[in-house]
Amino acid sequence: MSFGKLKSARKAREAHSFVNPGSIPSSAGTDAPQSAHSPLADHTGACHTGSASRRDDGGPHFAPEAPVADSGSTVQGVTPSVDGQPQAQLEGLGIPPSQSSEKTRGTATSVDLHGCHASLPPSLEIRESSNHGRGIYAKTAQVAGSVILSVTPHVSVLSTGNLSHYCSACSGHPSTAGLKRCPKCKIVHYCNSICQNRDWMWHKRECSALQNWAASAPSSEVSTPSEPVRCLGRILWGSQTEGLDSVWATRMLGHRPDVTAPLTDRNSLQPSSFESHTHLAHSLVRYLSVASPQELTPYGLTSAGDLVDLISRLTTNTFTLTTPALAPIGICVSPTVAFANHTCDPNAVIVFPRPDSSSPTEEPRLNLVALRDIAPGKEVRISYVDTTLPAVLRQKELKEVYSFVCHCKACTRALPADPRAALWCPKQCGGICPYPGQDSEDPENVTRCVKCNTIVGDTGAVLDAVRVGQEALDKARSLQLSDPVKARQLTTNIVPLLVSAGLTPASHPLLAMTRLRQELLVETLQGPGLSQETLDEAIRSAAKYGAGIQALLPKGHPVRAVALGELGKLLAVDEPSLSPASDAAASSRFPPSGPARLKLAHESLVKAYEEMLIGFGRQLGGGQLGREIRDAIVRLEKELGVWTTGIRNVLEDTPAAGRKKSEAAP
Numbered sequence: 305m306s307f308g309k310l311k312s313a314r315k316a317r318e319a320h321s322f323v324n325p326g327s328i329p330s331s332a333g334t335d336a337p338q339s340a341h342s343p344l345a346d347h348t349g350a351c352h353t354g355s356a357s358r359r360d361d362g363g364p365h366f367a368p369e370a371p372v373a374d375s376g377s378t379v380q381g382v383t384p385s386v387d388g389q390p391q392a393q394l395e396g397l398g399i400p401p402s403q404s405s406e407k408t409r410g411t412a413t414s415v416d417l418h419g420c421h422a423s424l425p426p427s428l429e430i431r432e433s434s435n436h437g438r439g440i441y442a443k444t445a446q447v448a449g450s451v452i453l454s455v456t457p458h459v460s461v462l463s464t465g466n467l468s469h470y471c472s473a474c475s476g477h478p479s480t481a482g483l484k485r486c487p488k489c490k491i492v493h494y495c496n497s498i499c500q501n502r503d504w505m506w507h508k509r510e511c512s513a514l515q516n517w518a519a520s521a522p523s524s525e526v527s528t529p530s531e532p533v534r535c536l537g538r539i540l541w542g543s544q545t546e547g548l549d550s551v552w553a554t555r556m557l558g559h560r561p562d563v564t565a566p567l568t569d570r571n572s573l574q575p576s577s578f579e580s581h582t583h584l585a586h587s588l589v590r591y592l593s594v595a596s597p598q599e600l601t602p603y604g605l606t607s608a609g610d611l612v613d614l615i616s617r618l619t620t621n622t623f624t625l626t627t628p629a630l631a632p633i634g635i636c637v638s639p640t641v642a643f644a645n646h647t648c649d650p651n652a653v654i655v656f657p658r659p660d661s662s663s664p665t666e667e668p669r670l671n672l673v674a675l676r677d678i679a680p681g682k683e684v685r686i687s688y689v690d691t692t693l694p695a696v697l698r699q700k701e702l703k704e705v706y707s708f709v710c711h712c713k714a715c716t717r718a719l720p721a722d723p724r725a726a727l728w729c730p731k732q733c734g735g736i737c738p739y740p741g742q743d744s745e746d747p748e749n750v751t752r753c754v755k756c757n758t759i760v761g762d763t764g765a766v767l768d769a770v771r772v773g774q775e776a777l778d779k780a781r782s783l784q785l786s787d788p789v790k791a792r793q794l795t796t797n798i799v800p801l802l803v804s805a806g807l808t809p810a811s812h813p814l815l816a817m818t819r820l821r822q823e824l825l826v827e828t829l830q831g832p833g834l835s836q837e838t839l840d841e842a843i844r845s846a847a848k849y850g851a852g853i854q855a856l857l858p859k860g861h862p863v864r865a866v867a868l869g870e871l872g873k874l875l876a877v878d879e880p881s882l883s884p885a886s887d888a889a890a891s892s893r894f895p896p897s898g899p900a901r902l903k904l905a906h907e908s909l910v911k912a913y914e915e916m917l918i919g920f921g922r923q924l925g926g927g928q929l930g931r932e933i934r935d936a937i938v939r940l941e942k943e944l945g946v947w948t949t950g951i952r953n954v955l956e957d958t959p960a961a962g963r964k965k966s967e968a969a970p
């Protein structure tokens with residue numbers, strides 16, 4: 305199989321995360337390119353903002369639905385911008401400090417949506433509970449793999465680094481014809497004039513704002529505003545277009561608490577987020593060319609505080625926009641899906657599968673898919689964070705970004721050891737030991753195998769390895785694009801260190817490091833210098849990552865399906881140098897060579913396809929990725945057939961040839 309097929313999967317870095325709901329990845333400067341949630345986080349991200357839908361005439365407009373809280377991903381991690389705004393201007397905006405406030409919520413039952421969420425099918429309803437507000441509930445049974453809800457997000461924007469690689473209207477990634485650049489701003493790109501015309505209503509005002517921003521940017525690195533800024537721009541211009549009194553705009557901007565009282569405002573901000581929100585507010589006013597808070601009135605905002613409220617809602621209610629293979633490429637807002645609440649053991653996920661049947665004018669299409677059967681009356685829950693992370697890290701993110709403490713079973717259940725934070729038993733009995741506590745000075749700070757009770761000797765060394773691993777992971781991620789060679793070298797050094805410290809493949813940060821290593825190795829395979837050694841090392845990383853993921857995520861989880869698919873694709877790549885059949889060592893080596901390797905590839909791809917039918921929607925055929933995997937299976941079966949036929953011929957020919965020879969002998 306040719307190598308090109310790998311490319312589509314290669315950047316599916318965190319699969320998990322926010323919606324990706326899971327997420328808007330935390331990225332550095334406000335105006336530095338930001339990525340969405342980590343892919344591993346369950347892709348979930350919700351939004352709190354309003355909704356807009358496309359008109360039949362092709363022009364976008366805001367639907368008459370009110371915005372609601374979204375879940376999912378978020379503009380978390382929006383940090384101070386580097387746009388050159390002097391800090392003193394922050395005070396000038398008069399943004400008030402965070403205060404605590406008490407939220408009152410009704411107890412129980414169905415919520416009157418005031419006709420605001422026409423996109424909600426009859427199989428679902430919104431109910432409100434006393435402890436986590438409104439949520440999506442199944443009215444009828446939902447089977448694992450069924451699409452519970454499918455909507456075109458009201459607003460979606462690409463992350464800055466992806467603006468020239470994906471279409472700003474449909475988020476497509478045309479491989480052959482290439483993308484056409486907007487001749488005016490020279491920043492956004494489209495598949496063709498259909499996509500360009502469809503986006504014009506959104507892009508019209510954005511186009512001049514982008515040009516103004518670039519003209520005043522202090523350097524080329526910050527010549528494009530970050531995606532949260534561009535997303536907010538589209539939301540505000542959209543509110544004006546639709547009318548500030550429209551249901552969408554009023555809910556979006558918090559004008560009508562009778563229709564919806566957004567859960568998130570500046571009062572629920574964590575102190576850690578306040579600075580980043582303030583910087584985002586600064587970037588936004590610059591983008592809108594607003595010189596004072598008074599000039600925000602045409603957008604329905606009466607003060608800088610209103611602006612911070614809006615940013616807070618965006619932060620907790622934005623979903624990560626991903627490719628069909630879960631690579632985060634931007635953010636989007638869907639007020640209806642934003643009703644979905646969080647759990648670390650979700651029964652649903654958000655994906656963007658792009659099935660064969662999809663029309664580019666409806667893409668990007670967000671699909672909420674059931675991961676397991678959901679009985680009538682049960683709440684449909686997604687995860688806002690990467691569920692492969694240990695509870696302590698999940699809780700930290702939920703608190704900082706979404707301002708709540710998760711009390712789900714995965715967070716509260718007293719497990720003897722969570723595989724996300726575990727070591728192998730030092731006696732190698734097959735059991736695992738939980739990570740020791742943080743206080744390595746404490747003589748009582750022991751950890752033991754949950755199976756045979758053996759005590760881990762040097763807990764300090766384990767804690768050191770975990771800390772060094774986390775630092776190296778952060779560093780390698782930050783270098784991934786700018787200096788991939790250095791990033792790869794870091795993974796080469798650190799993975800063995802974590803393994804020798806005893807960490808299991810599913811534990812953090814080893815799992816994430818293995819994944820990053822796989823990505824970086826796959827990058828090097830794209831060029832002409834494909835070596836057997838690098839290919840095999842990429843396969844080993846993919847296999848270890850796959851084993852870790854399978855220990856943590858349920859069957860059918862899209863992240864797990866993608867991991868299996870990537871392993872299968874790597875195994876199916878033509879080997880640059882086949883091991884000679886006589887090489888005795890080759891029979892016990894992983895990965896195997898020749899037909900054994902192809903068989904393994906076939907097994908992985910078939911498993912991946914079965915799981916994709918769940919995670920990416922059975923009625924969508926697993927989406928674009930499912931289609932690709934199915935085609936890869938067919939190609940591989942042909943290839944395996946050739947091998948099998950070749951072997952059969954050799955077996956059949958040998959005695960026959962011998963027979964012929966002896967028959968011919970005088």
Ligand SMILES: C[S@@+](CC[C@H](N)C(=O)[O-])C[C@H]1O[C@@H](n2cnc3c(N)ncnc32)[C@H](O)[C@@H]1O
Pocket residue numbers: 350351352372373374375376435436437438439566567568620621642643644645646647706707708709710711
């Ligand atoms: C995207 S909204 C979800 C819809 C929200 N419940 C509402 O009524 O609008 C995200 C917010 O819902 C609340 N939430 C979601 N999941 C929760 C959970 N498991 N426990 C407590 N609060 C939760 C938090 O306030 C969070 O910031």
